[in-house]
Amino acid sequence: MSEDREKIKTTPEENIDTPEKIGTPEKIGAPKAKDTTKNMTEGPPMRLILGFSLPLVLGTLMQQLYLVVNMVIVGRFVSVKAFAGVGVTGAINFLIIGLCLGLCSGFAIPVAQKFGAGDYKLMRRFMANSIWLSIIFAIILTILTTALAGPILRMMKTPDDIFGYAYSYIFVIFLGIPTVFLYNLLAGVMRAIGDSKTPMKILVVSTIANILLAILFVIVLEKGTRGAAYATVTSQLISGSLCLILLMKKFPILHIQKDEWRWQPSLVLTLCGMGIPMGLQYSITAIGSVILQSAVNTLGSAAVASIAAAVKVSVFFSCAFEALGSAMATYSGQNVGAGRLDRLNKGLKASIIIGVVYSLAAYVVIWFFGREITMLFIDGSEAHILDNSVLYLRISTAFFIPLALVIIYRFMIQGMGFGPLAIVAGICELVARALAAYYLVPHFGFAAAAIASPLAWILADIFLVPAYHYCKKKLTATVKERTISQHE
Numbered sequence: 001m002s003e004d005r006e007k008i009k010t011t012p013e014e015n016i017d018t019p020e021k022i023g024t025p026e027k028i029g030a031p032k033a034k035d036t037t038k039n040m041t042e043g044p045p046m047r048l049i050l051g052f053s054l055p056l057v058l059g060t061l062m063q064q065l066y067l068v069v070n071m072v073i074v075g076r077f078v079s080v081k082a083f084a085g086v087g088v089t090g091a092i093n094f095l096i097i098g099l100c101l102g103l104c105s106g107f108a109i110p111v112a113q114k115f116g117a118g119d120y121k122l123m124r125r126f127m128a129n130s131i132w133l134s135i136i137f138a139i140i141l142t143i144l145t146t147a148l149a150g151p152i153l154r155m156m157k158t159p160d161d162i163f164g165y166a167y168s169y170i171f172v173i174f175l176g177i178p179t180v181f182l183y184n185l186l187a188g189v190m191r192a193i194g195d196s197k198t199p200m201k202i203l204v205v206s207t208i209a210n211i212l213l214a215i216l217f218v219i220v221l222e223k224g225t226r227g228a229a230y231a232t233v234t235s236q237l238i239s240g241s242l243c244l245i246l247l248m249k250k251f252p253i254l255h256i257q258k259d260e261w262r263w264q265p266s267l268v269l270t271l272c273g274m275g276i277p278m279g280l281q282y283s284i285t286a287i288g289s290v291i292l293q294s295a296v297n298t299l300g301s302a303a304v305a306s307i308a309a310a311v312k313v314s315v316f317f318s319c320a321f322e323a324l325g326s327a328m329a330t331y332s333g334q335n336v337g338a339g340r341l342d343r344l345n346k347g348l349k350a351s352i353i354i355g356v357v358y359s360l361a362a363y364v365v366i367w368f369f370g371r372e373i374t375m376l377f378i379d380g381s382e383a384h385i386l387d388n389s390v391l392y393l394r395i396s397t398a399f400f401i402p403l404a405l406v407i408i409y410r411f412m413i414q415g416m417g418f419g420p421l422a423i424v425a426g427i428c429e430l431v432a433r434a435l436a437a438y439y440l441v442p443h444f445g446f447a448a449a450a451i452a453s454p455l456a457w458i459l460a461d462i463f464l465v466p467a468y469h470y471c472k473k474k475l476t477a478t479v480k481e482r483t484i485s486q487h488e
Helices: 002-007 045-077 080-088 090-117 120-155 160-175 177-192 197-220 224-250 265-297 301-337 341-374 383-397 400-415 420-444 446-487
Strands: none
Touching (some): 045 080, 045 301, 045 341, 080 090, 080 160, 080 301, 090 265, 090 301, 120 160, 160 224, 160 301, 177 197, 177 224, 265 400, 265 420, 265 446, 301 400, 301 446, 341 400, 400 446
């Protein structure tokens, strides 16, 4: 196997760069980075994945706390309608910000693969070209989303009594898209080389800043939902700036040299082949959420507020899965880059065990304490809204195991270099949510909206599980063919 590792330096699929496409990689010695990097191609997978995931869990919790703090403050110090207005933007927010996150996550995969392969110069070239691409995407998305925010909210049938709150919030959030790229691209690169602790520490700082700024803008200055958005965007700018400063100080391995800044079409195509499918996967999934939200909007602002509160709690608990998925993208990317395909199934098994154990624990907590947690967002006097929120929360949490499998398999497939397959998984989720929106919600009301996401997760799993084994089989066959040809 060690001989194979010397020979297999890149993912052998067409959408990943190979020596034939970009020339022989310029192999250089690794700069002495500090102990913040982590090689995930050696050692027990369970220990590596847990060690990498735990800081990510805390970091992701901090990221979710941005939205939670905004919702709590808006709900408590503005009004229930303002709370519903921010909540109704959740689907469109996920649609656009999810696209940004997917692009940045996809751009980090070639970095992880080259780090695993030990080709640090090419790794930095990928990083440089991902920066150029991020600037382009940030400009385009900011212009388009700020121009279309109002029409999209109208298209979603946003109730008139909360439209103003929703527009004020989401317009400012979209103006902050460049700050989303700044943090997530740099944090993604750090994670690609095995450091999940530094991004987590940065998010702790920016979350504290977000809380203080939300208090300032919403409570002291009385800026309403727009003030909550100001707090979030400013906090994102702080986190991105800290990432840039620490990257320059702590990671000499990532210091891009003058000749590495050159725009290289072959690398750009590889990055787009990774980032665009990953971003589209998020967006296609979000389109299903937008369609579902449109159906929920027809049930009135009370139903919107119920789901908004439940979704915030559910997302807060499920963000551990996103952390686990990010760990698996780095794990699979590094091991594919190093030619260690034998470690993929071991990592998969370890991550599923972690996901199942966490899912069961989360369900117990939600079942016994879900009502009290939901009351952070909804006043106890709003009994009907609170009851519906708890119902939604208990139904969605009962299906956390299928959700864990969706995220684990999807991120592993992406890390292995088969990003386009993630789009198919997103389409499966879109179909399930659209069917629920058009056929179930009109007839069964709120309960149908609660079951829509679990149906989407199950349908996506039906595709993703066999898709992973197909990808693994294809990679293994390519490695064997290349090894035989080199021996001949």
